Amino acid sequence: MTSKMISIRDDVYQNLKNLKDPNESFSELIERLIKNQQKNPLKYFGIAKDLSEEVMVEFEKAVMEGKKDDALRSSSKFTELWEGKL
Numbered sequence: 087m088t089s090k091m092i093s094i095r096d097d098v099y100q101n102l103k104n105l106k107d108p109n110e111s112f113s114e115l116i117e118r119l120i121k122n123q124q125k126n127p128l129k130y131f132g133i134a135k136d137l138s139e140e141v142m143v144e145f146e147k148a149v150m151e152g153k154k155d156d157a158l159r160s161s162s163k164f165t166e167l168w169e170g171k172l
Contacts, residue, residue, distance in 0.1 A: 094102075106115045137145070 102112060102115060105119070106112065110118075
């Protein structure tokens with residue numbers, strides 16, 4: 087494994103150090119932060135920040151299903167209201 091040296095400000099180092107788990111390397115921390123950045127940001131706001139990954143996945147599925155249902159209902163309502171009028 088190769089390594090690279092990077093320069094960061096002292097305040098950034100302290101912030102990273104505070105975020106790091108006790109048995110986690112800085113590389114593992116940075117990797118975790120990058121992975122978390124790519125996930126749904128709702129997980130980190132309000133009550134959602136305390137939900138498990140499993141619950142968040144189910145929540146996201148429910149949201150997507152709700153969006154599909156809304157699209158179908160909207161399409162159906164549009165057809166009902168405008169059928170034969172266009």
